[in-house]
Amino acid sequence: MALLFHQNRTFLHLTPISAGILLVVVCWVLYSFYHAYATPLRNVPGPWYAKFTHLWLKVQVLGGRRVHYIHTLHQRYGSVVRISPTEIAVADFDSFREIHKIKSGYLKSPWYQEFGPPGVFSMVDPHQHAKRRQLLARGFSKSYLRQNWEHVVKEKAAMAVGKIRRDAERGSADVLKWWTFYTTDTVGHLSFGESFRMLEQEEKNTYIHVLESALMMSGIQTELPLLRFCKYLPIPSIQRLFTADDYLLDYGTRAISNAKGQEGHTSNVFSTILAESEKDGSALSSMDVNLEAGNFIVAGSDTTAITLTYLIWAVLKQPTLQRALESEVHGLAPGFTDADLEALPLLNAVIEETLRLYGAAPASLPRTTPAGGATLNGYLIPSGTTVSTQAYTIHRDSTLFPNPDVFDPSRFLQREKLSANAVAALHAFGAGSRVCLGVHLARMELRIAACLFFRECVGARLAGSCTDESMEMENYFLIAPKSHRCEITLAGRVS
Numbered sequence: 001m002a003l004l005f006h007q008n009r010t011f012l013h014l015t016p017i018s019a020g021i022l023l024v025v026v027c028w029v030l031y032s033f034y035h036a037y038a039t040p041l042r043n044v045p046g047p048w049y050a051k052f053t054h055l056w057l058k059v060q061v062l063g064g065r066r067v068h069y070i071h072t073l074h075q076r077y078g079s080v081v082r083i084s085p086t087e088i089a090v091a092d093f094d095s096f097r098e099i100h101k102i103k104s105g106y107l108k109s110p111w112y113q114e115f116g117p118p119g120v121f122s123m124v125d126p127h128q129h130a131k132r133r134q135l136l137a138r139g140f141s142k143s144y145l146r147q148n149w150e151h152v153v154k155e156k157a158a159m160a161v162g163k164i165r166r167d168a169e170r171g172s173a174d175v176l177k178w179w180t181f182y183t184t185d186t187v188g189h190l191s192f193g194e195s196f197r198m199l200e201q202e203e204k205n206t207y208i209h210v211l212e213s214a215l216m217m218s219g220i221q222t223e224l225p226l227l228r229f230c231k232y233l234p235i236p237s238i239q240r241l242f243t244a245d246d247y248l249l250d251y252g253t254r255a256i257s258n259a260k261g262q263e264g265h266t267s268n269v270f271s272t273i274l275a276e277s278e279k280d281g282s283a284l285s286s287m288d289v290n291l292e293a294g295n296f297i298v299a300g301s302d303t304t305a306i307t308l309t310y311l312i313w314a315v316l317k318q319p320t321l322q323r324a325l326e327s328e329v330h331g332l333a334p335g336f337t338d339a340d341l342e343a344l345p346l347l348n349a350v351i352e353e354t355l356r357l358y359g360a361a362p363a364s365l366p367r368t369t370p371a372g373g374a375t376l377n378g379y380l381i382p383s384g385t386t387v388s389t390q391a392y393t394i395h396r397d398s399t400l401f402p403n404p405d406v407f408d409p410s411r412f413l414q415r416e417k418l419s420a421n422a423v424a425a426l427h428a429f430g431a432g433s434r435v436c437l438g439v440h441l442a443r444m445e446l447r448i449a450a451c452l453f454f455r456e457c458v459g460a461r462l463a464g465s466c467t468d469e470s471m472e473m474e475n476y477f478l479i480a481p482k483s484h485r486c487e488i489t490l491a492g493r494v495s
């Protein structure tokens with residue numbers, strides 16, 4: 001751009017390229033101002049920059065701090081906060097219920113479509129989703145799981161606890177590692193009809209390495225969609241990160257062949273789903289099975305492993321609570337069933353309190369405001385706006401849960417002391433028609449593994465490496481301890 005002075009007048013002399021750039025900048029500024037002020041969202045409180053750009057929000061996402069950032073904004077600005085030009089975070093109970101109630105009209109936002117080809121998790125259209133969900137639900141009911149998979153869960157949990165105990169007696173055991181093997185082997189067996197056998201082989205296999213890349217990349221790509229073009233860079237290590245989904249999808253063909261083969265030990269959850277769907281003509285194609293099997297691994301491995309890890313950490317920090325839990329589970333007969341565990345007051349209270357504070361998916365569940373717009377906590381929200389609720393903040397609402405930051409399972413021992421709103425606000429597994437499909441599997445895994453741990457590893461202590469700081473949460477859709485490990489020890493225990 002050249003600035004010319006001529007006859008005491010100033011002219012802006014622009015080349016076509018700089019004129020183009022200037023036009024884009026002017027349009028962007030006008031567009032930003034339009035979004036900032038020419039919409040009812042201008043009245044929603046929040047940091048000034050959130051009106052103009054989502055860049056600071058993206059920085060938080062990429063730094064693994066989204067959940068904390070939004071929590072801090074709620075503490076500062078209230079229950080309805082503008083976090084970007086087009087997104088609102090909402091944390092009051094009435095709005096939460098309004099957004100997530102069945103048939104609310106708030107659909108999953110386009111953000112979910114970045115997760116790849118639509119499976120039950122990312123489908124937006126409510127009719128398409130309801131049909132798929134109805135089919136898959138046949139393989140995830142509590143009764144079906146107890147009848148067909150309880151022995152598998154128990155066997156794998158026992159193996160994981162055995163290895164934890166062995167390592168802990170020798171010095172230290174990383175429970176996050178063993179729980180990840182346990183939950184991944186379990187959901188792998190259920191989905192594909194064959195275990196990954198990571199518990200036996202004591203190491204991550206290719207599948208889990210690829211899965212970790214896939215999770216990281218899907219988290220980053222949902223925020224920065226343009227990054228997907230990096231897969232065309234001629235750098236194998238970068239290409240591998242971007243082709244993780246293809247590998248997972250390929251692996252899914254085992255689910256189909258095993259489901260159709262029906263050879264005893266290789267039967268899987270799809271054997272049931274396919275048999276039922278053939279009866280009533282609601283077919284599930286091979287591609288659907290392939291895709292959903294991959295989804296189950298992603299949705300059903302780290303989620304349960306991380307929750308279980310925080311459970312162990314939180315209980316081991318309170319030796320009195322630990323002793324009470326050890327004594328409760330010790331009273332069980334060796335052949336105990338999952339139904340017996342469901343009747344144990346303290347075990348279940350500990351699980352509920354863990355899910356409240358440390359459920360692995362406490363971050364934003366973005367939804368789109370329906371046609372006609374909405375009023376949330378007095379604020380007018382235009383249709384098409386993304387509204388996100390996060391369990392992290394709602395579960396720490398002191399009007400619902402007194403002393404919300406304290407890990408106190410006793411609040412679930414006297415349920416009558418919890419208000420109806422507090423009970424309805426608990427949503428570690430999501431809410432409404434999009435509530436977690438694997439909730440019964442996850443709860444069974446949590447009960448059985450926690451019970452076996454506190455029976456077999458009596459007197460376990462946190463290792464020196466496991467501190468409040470090492471267990472601080474990072475958040476890439478799920479949460480995880482920032483050290484990516486949680487070590488406990490049984491060394492020097494008097495048995």
Ligand code: HEM
Pocket residue numbers: 120121122133187295296297299300301303304307359360361365366427428429430431433434435436437438439441442
């Ligand atoms: C403690 C463990 C788990 C937690 C905390 C958890 C949490 C959640 C949450 C919060 C959602 C809702 C997501 C949203 O609305 O965007 C969800 C959905 C889902 N979860 Fe889980 N989950 C867990 C374990 C599992 C397991 C073991 C499976 C096994 C397959 C599973 C499969 C799914 C599926 C398929 C959906 C999508 C459901 C739909 O949209 O209809 N989850 N989960």
